[in-house]
Amino acid sequence: MNTVNAIILTTLFSITTLFNTNDNKVENYFDFENYQIDTSPNNWNTAFTGKKGEDCKWKIIDDKGNKVLAQLTKENPGYHFNVITNSNLTFKDVEINVKFKGVEGEEDQGGGPVWRYIDENNYYIARANPLEDNFRLYKVVNGNRKELKSADLEIKTNQWYNLKIVMKGDKIECFFNNKLKLKITDNTFKKAGKIGLWTKADAVTYFDNLKIKELK
Numbered sequence: 001m002n003t004v005n006a007i008i009l010t011t012l013f014s015i016t017t018l019f020n021t022n023d024n025k026v027e028n029y030f031d032f033e034n035y036q037i038d039t040s041p042n043n044w045n046t047a048f049t050g051k052k053g054e055d056c057k058w059k060i061i062d063d064k065g066n067k068v069l070a071q072l073t074k075e076n077p078g079y080h081f082n083v084i085t086n087s088n089l090t091f092k093d094v095e096i097n098v099k100f101k102g103v104e105g106e107e108d109q110g111g112g113p114v115w116r117y118i119d120e121n122n123y124y125i126a127r128a129n130p131l132e133d134n135f136r137l138y139k140v141v142n143g144n145r146k147e148l149k150s151a152d153l154e155i156k157t158n159q160w161y162n163l164k165i166v167m168k169g170d171k172i173e174c175f176f177n178n179k180l181k182l183k184i185t186d187n188t189f190k191k192a193g194k195i196g197l198w199t200k201a202d203a204v205t206y207f208d209n210l211k212i213k214e215l216k
Contacts, residue, residue: 028089030210032067035060041069043088044196047120049081049143056082056199061206063101068206070103071199077107078201081125081140085117085196086212092116092192093215096165102130102157104204110155111205112163116193124189125198126165126174126182130155137174137182139189149174151181160208168215 035041039060046056053076061070071082094115102109112127121143128135137149153176155161164175170190174182195212199205 026214028086028212030069030212031208032060032069035067037062037067043086044084045087047083047085048076049083049120049140049145050079051076053077053080056084058082058084058197063206063208066208068101068208069197069210070204070206071111071197072204074104074202074204076201079145080201081145082199082203083114083117083120083123083196085114085194087194089195089212090192091195091212091214092190093168094165094195095211095213095215096195097162097209097211098197099160099162099208100128101160101206102128102155102203103206104157105131105202108199108201108203109157109205111197111199111203111207113165113210114194114196114198115165115167116189116191117196118189118191118193122189123193124167124172124186126163127198127200128153128155128161128163128176130157130159135174135176135181137172137184139186141188148172148186149182149184151176153181166215 057072096113109131110129114123117123126137166173170187
């Protein structure tokens with residue numbers, strides 16, 4: 001492969017839309033390698049749910065030679081959820097894959113994806129927490145978070161894990177390292193919404209290899 005083709009291929013796999021030949025679905029893939037260090041990614045919007053605090057700080061950083069999207073704010077204790085959503089993608093039935101690493105946090109650690117996101121007060125969220133050693137599914141309705149399902153797991157700080165969410169109709173399945181851990185039916189949010197990422201309170205968390213696929 002010549003240098004020009006290599007550059008083009010690298011750019012495509014950094015932030016663009018890929019065609020999955022296995023099931024004829026379009027997959028949106030973000031590995032963040034094409035973004036500049038210490039910047040917020042273009043076409044992503046930040047917000048927070050709950051108690052006021054400092055603005056969340058979502059930035060591209062270098063993690064041992066690999067670019068990742070990180071939530072870096074440490075000054076938001078209590079009922080404060082840091083959110084970033086992609087402004088170009090709006091799906092109803094969706095499959096989401098993302099790698100995460102909980103790095104710091106005295107009150108909270110870890111995080112996970114949000115989907116069918118209407119606004120900062122209405123969405124689904126599945127998160128894994130190294131401090132609590134659990135993986136939980138919630139819905140946030142009018143700013144109030146309600147737990148839907150939980151599983152106890154061993155989750156370590158500063159270690160990468162993979163989360164996968166599949167929602168079709170009112171059926172939700174949540175996978176941790178490719179193993180189904182949470183399954184439930186819920187029809188609170190019936191329409192399409194944004195896709196994004198989430199942390200709580202003072203959790204410093206890294207995310208990478210985000211894949212978003214609309215299900216037909």
